[in-house]
Amino acid sequence: MFRHTKLLQFEAKPEKPDPVYARKLQELIGGAYGEMTVTMQYLFQGWNCRIEGKYKDLIMDTATEEIGHVEMLATMVARLLEGAPATVTAEAVQDPVLAATIGGMDVQQAIVAGGGALPADSNGYPWNARFVIASGNLLADFRANAAAEAQGRLQTARLYHMTDDPGVKEMLKFNLARDTVHQKQWLAAIEELKADGLEEVVAPSALFDEENQTHNKTIWHLSDGPDGAKGAAWTTGAGLEYLMDPEPLGGPGTAPPPDPALFGTSEPLPAEDAAEPTLQPADGDVETFHDGSVWKNKVVGNTRASGSAETKSDAVAAGRKLAIKRGTAHFIHTKDGRIGERRTYPRARS
Ligand SMILES: [Fe+2]
Numbered sequence: 001m002f003r004h005t006k007l008l009q010f011e012a013k014p015e016k017p018d019p020v021y022a023r024k025l026q027e028l029i030g031g032a033y034g035e036m037t038v039t040m041q042y043l044f045q046g047w048n049c050r051i052e053g054k055y056k057d058l059i060m061d062t063a064t065e066e067i068g069h070v071e072m073l074a075t076m077v078a079r080l081l082e083g084a085p086a087t088v089t090a091e092a093v094q095d096p097v098l099a100a101t102i103g104g105m106d107v108q109q110a111i112v113a114g115g116g117a118l119p120a121d122s123n124g125y126p127w128n129a130r131f132v133i134a135s136g137n138l139l140a141d142f143r144a145n146a147a148a149e150a151q152g153r154l155q156t157a158r159l160y161h162m163t164d165d166p167g168v169k170e171m172l173k174f175n176l177a178r179d180t181v182h183q184k185q186w187l188a189a190i191e192e193l194k195a196d197g198l199e200e201v202v203a204p205s206a207l208f209d210e211e212n213q214t215h216n217k218t219i220w221h222l223s224d225g226p227d228g229a230k231g232a233a234w235t236t237g238a239g240l241e242y243l244m245d246p247e248p249l250g251g252p253g254t255a256p257p258p259d260p261a262l263f264g265t266s267e268p269l270p271a272e273d274a275a276e277p278t279l280q281p282a283d284g285d286v287e288t289f290h291d292g293s294v295w296k297n298k299v300v301g302n303t304r305a306s307g308s309a310e311t312k313s314d315a316v317a318a319g320r321k322l323a324i325k326r327g328t329a330h331f332i333h334t335k336d337g338r339i340g341e342r343r344t345y346p347r348a349r350s
């Protein structure tokens with residue numbers, strides 16, 4: 001249950017209207033790291049939290065505070081838009097100062113929100129639920145929370161230098177302070193998760209015996225220059241090892257030919273491959289071949305062809321269907337009888 005207290009968490013009154021700044025403030029409302037994001041992020045983390053008590057309280061308390069920040073900012077935006085011209089186009093054309101002001105405005109604040117804030121960023125891009133991280137793993141989530149507060153504080157700090165209005169600055173000073181404390185609280189909560197034995201340094205704190213034991217400690221030096229980060233904490237500490245000249249571990253990363261219906265460009269089988277015994281049709285495979293004046297499909301081992309077509313592409317399509325149905329290989333011959341292509345279904349078999 002939520003209640004609404006009809007007072008702002010902190011005063012949000014500008015000295016004078018400033019419609020251009022009202023648009024800039026939208027970033028702190030509906031941007032990727034705005035108050036809407038942390039509100040929804042913490043709410044969903046809290047609702048999905050499986051432990052009653054201090055962690056859930058911390059998450060829900062912060063979520064509730066962030067709703068109040070959306071409210072403060074929305075109120076500030078509406079006040080900054082006070083007196084912003086509603087019918088401006090004609091005057092703007094004649095008055096370059098007005099034109100510049102209107103040019104910097106978010107016109108949707110007037111047209112859509114009637115002189116109020118929008119759930120959107122400073123470019124009018126709508127707030128997006130994809131910004132929210134709520135995984136159910138408290139360590140992974142608290143790290144995301146500290147990062148969100150860091151980005152939020154960074155953007156607030158930038159906006160702080162884009163206004164001279166003392167009222168706006170007072171509100172932003174409060175927001176900066178809350179972003180400071182929220183960063184500290186999430187970092188402290190991460191330490192507490194470890195102290196309580198709930199999580200370790202790496203999230204999730206599981207599967208350490210199962211993961212690849214050769215590659216769970218090496219830092220790969222992949223930049224030009226002979227020394228890289230040699231001596232830095234992450235190349236020496238915590239049982240880590242610095243690989244100065246790492247070699248690739250795998251072969252060529254060429255994907256197999258796509259389904260012919262997708263028309264990706266791929267290399268036909270080389271002639272020598274076609275001669276390899278392993279690539280010869282086996283019983284049950286489907287062959288498409290030229291016979292007299294028509295193209296035919298035949299299941300290897302059957303005495304009769306299963307169908308014929310006038311064009312090669314029609315025959316290949318029918319042969320492919322048959323091979324997919326049977327889950328076998330499909331051999332497509334050239335007109336002179338050589339194996340031109342081999343496709344297998346399901347494709348994982350190739
Ligand atoms: Fe906030």
Ligand SMILES: [Fe+2]
Pocket residue numbers: 038066149178179182
């Ligand atoms: Fe916050």
